Each structure stands twice: as structure tokens, then as C-alpha cells.
Amino acid sequence: MDDILPKGISANKKNKEVAIIWSDDHISTYTFSLMRYACPCAECRGGHDQMSAEPPGEVFYMRIEDSPATHLVHIENVGSYGITFEWEDGHHFGIYNWHYLRALCPCTICREMMIYGQ
Secondary structure, rough: OOOOOEEEEEEEOOOOOOEEEEEOEEHHHHHHHHHHHHHOOOOHHHHHHHHOOOHHHHHHOOOOOOHHHHOOEEEEEEOOOEEEEEEEOOOOOOOEEEHHHHHHOOHHHHHHHHHHOO
16 A cells, blocks of 8 residues: 555535545545544644554544635645645644555445554
């Protein structure tokens, strides 16, 4: 999965989703609430010792209610290794690298690959 890179990234503010088309032609669609709840920054993870290369499993079951915390302002590239999001509440600290984003894909195929290590 490390060699898989995005070919395209788009945000649909009406549907509150971010879509990434990967170099293997897989399409990942993430809700804004998932992206915000899975923010990998130290503040959101509860300190540096809680940070990890992959999202914690509970992010797939928790949702943040509609609020400025889940209203996307914009997406910005971070070098050639990831992106960051700015949210309406001013939060903009998490760097979502490509590996983290692919591991965060909520589709059934990717979830099974992460759970069963395939």
C-alpha cells in the first residue's frame, strides 16, 4: 500500500465528502465527519504518545454532529506526502499522509484488508 499514491482529490461540500482516486484506480470516499474525527494531530489524538501511522479503529464508528468542526474550508497539499484540512472552527493541524488516508478508507474491501492484513 505504500506505493499507492493519489491521482486526484476532490471535495463535495454539498454531500460533505472527500473523494480520492488512487493510482490503483480504487476510489475512497470519506465523510467530513470521519476526516475530522480521524484527525492525526497530537491535539486530536490526545498527545504525541497516542499518535500512530494508522487511524484508530473507533473512528469508523464515531461521528461528530454537524457543526463548524465538520465544515470544510479547504484542502492543502503538504509537500508530496499528504494533505491537511482547514475546518470552519479554525482547526488545521493534522497532516494526513497517503498511507494514513488509504488506511482510513471506509469501504468494505479496505476495512477487511486492514483487519485481516491482506
